[in-house]
Amino acid sequence: MTSQGDRTTAPAYLDMDTGAHLPLDTPVWRSASGRPLMITPLAGITRAEIDTSRRSLWRYAKSLPLAVADPISLGEGCTPLIERPVDGATVLCKLEWVMPTGSFKDRGASVMLSVLRQQGITAVLEDSSGNGGAAIAGYAAAGGMAAKILVPASTQPGKTVQMRAYGAEVELIEGPRQATADAAVSQSDAIFYASHNWQPFFLQGTKTLAYELWEDLGFRAPDNVIIPLGAGSNVLGCDIGFGELQRAGEIDRLPRLFGVQPERCAPIHASFVAGVDTAVPVETGPTIAEGTAIARPERLREVIAALRRSGGATVAISEAAIEAALWQSARSGLYVEPTSAGTFAAYRQLLASGAIRRHETTVLVLTGSGLKATQRVAGLMGVEM
Numbered sequence: 001m002t003s004q005g006d007r008t009t010a011p012a013y014l015d016m017d018t019g020a021h022l023p024l025d026t027p028v029w030r031s032a033s034g035r036p037l038m039i040t041p042l043a044g045i046t047r048a049e050i051d052t053s054r055r056s057l058w059r060y061a062k063s064l065p066l067a068v069a070d071p072i073s074l075g076e077g078c079t080p081l082i083e084r085p086v087d088g089a090t091v092l093c094k095l096e097w098v099m100p101t102g103s104f105k106d107r108g109a110s111v112m113l114s115v116l117r118q119q120g121i122t123a124v125l126e127d128s129s130g131n132g133g134a135a136i137a138g139y140a141a142a143g144g145m146a147a148k149i150l151v152p153a154s155t156q157p158g159k160t161v162q163m164r165a166y167g168a169e170v171e172l173i174e175g176p177r178q179a180t181a182d183a184a185v186s187q188s189d190a191i192f193y194a195s196h197n198w199q200p201f202f203l204q205g206t207k208t209l210a211y212e213l214w215e216d217l218g219f220r221a222p223d224n225v226i227i228p229l230g231a232g233s234n235v236l237g238c239d240i241g242f243g244e245l246q247r248a249g250e251i252d253r254l255p256r257l258f259g260v261q262p263e264r265c266a267p268i269h270a271s272f273v274a275g276v277d278t279a280v281p282v283e284t285g286p287t288i289a290e291g292t293a294i295a296r297p298e299r300l301r302e303v304i305a306a307l308r309r310s311g312g313a314t315v316a317i318s319e320a321a322i323e324a325a326l327w328q329s330a331r332s333g334l335y336v337e338p339t340s341a342g343t344f345a346a347y348r349q350l351l352a353s354g355a356i357r358r359h360e361t362t363v364l365v366l367t368g369s370g371l372k373a374t375q376r377v378a379g380l381m382g383v384e385m
Contacts, residue, residue, distance in 0.1 A: 103368040108135070111205030113136070224362040225257050226365065242310075254310045
């Protein structure tokens with residue numbers, strides 16, 4: 001992203017490789033060179049432009065690059081922000097699982113599918129290890145659209161049951177998570193690929209997390225935001241949203257963004273610590289934090305740029321630390337997916353290293369409910385299902 005944006009230049013798709021602009025009125029999901037697109041930087045909105053009559057992310061509709069006449073909305077957004085004690089400090093937890101389908105991906109699904117339906121798309125394809133597929137299936141159902149979801153065969157059954165309940169066609173793909181993504185690309189000629197990892201309007205939905213945190217905190221930015229990091233949509237969404245707020249003059253600095261990956265699948269962390277913005281060789285393996293198990297994130301370069309722009313970093317967490325954090329968060333009343341539990345472990349690690357200080361305003365983004373990983377959590381407890 002550039003640092004510019006104004007209200008006089010028409011928003012467009014942005015080819016990050018060439019700098020070329022493409023019109024937004026034609027639905028596309030990748031550039032001519034096969035790379036994900038972004039949307040040109042926008043000017044952002046002020047607090048006076050929030051539509052306070054709407055209790056959903058659509059209260060920030062004026063921040064979007066296109067006007068949507070008939071949004072597909074189930075009341076997504078406006079999630080709780082609560083204080084919890086951690087190692088003698090107080091941290092703020094953004095409960096992003098308090099959404100219609102139970103995960104943060106409802107933000108992106110609502111905006112992306114609303115735009116696509118307005119542009120004439122009636123059926124969509126998605127690949128997902130669970131939360132993204134459920135969100136796309138749920139919002140497609142709410143909008144009268146057909147959905148086909150490709151999922152890894154190892155995905156927790158509770159997640160695929162949810163997708164099927166919405167009426168989506170679900171296809172199980174054998175092999176690692178990347179095999180599912182590859183299969184989706186191969187099927188994209190037959191049905192529009194509305195991927196949460198590729199489609200830039202999905203990021204326009206996730207950016208509302210930044211606007212919401214700003215409003216939650218009395219129209220100021222937090223010092224730090226700690227985010228589970230797989231493909232990076234929440235990191236990019238926060239980068240976009242806080243960047244717009246800075247351009248609008250509503251905040252004077254960006255919060256530091258910290259992306260959390262499991263040690264067993266940490267390609268973005270490996271590139272970040274190597275000081276590069278390209279993929280580096282990294283071994284991957286199975287992890288209980290399956291929501292972040294993305295071996296080849298398509299937007300790696302953009303995610304690393306966002307983290308560096310904010311002054312943040314990446315954190316890699318061991319399986320043992322993730323599991324310990326899962327129990328610790330549950331014992332404090334927050335039952336989250338292992339993917340989200342990693343943020344607690346990262347916060348402790350960042351406190352111990354001095355990278356984050358106890359008095360700073362730090363937000364943990366908790367992206368999915370533990371109910372979505374019931375079988376996995378039962379296995380960790382030694383309980384038969």
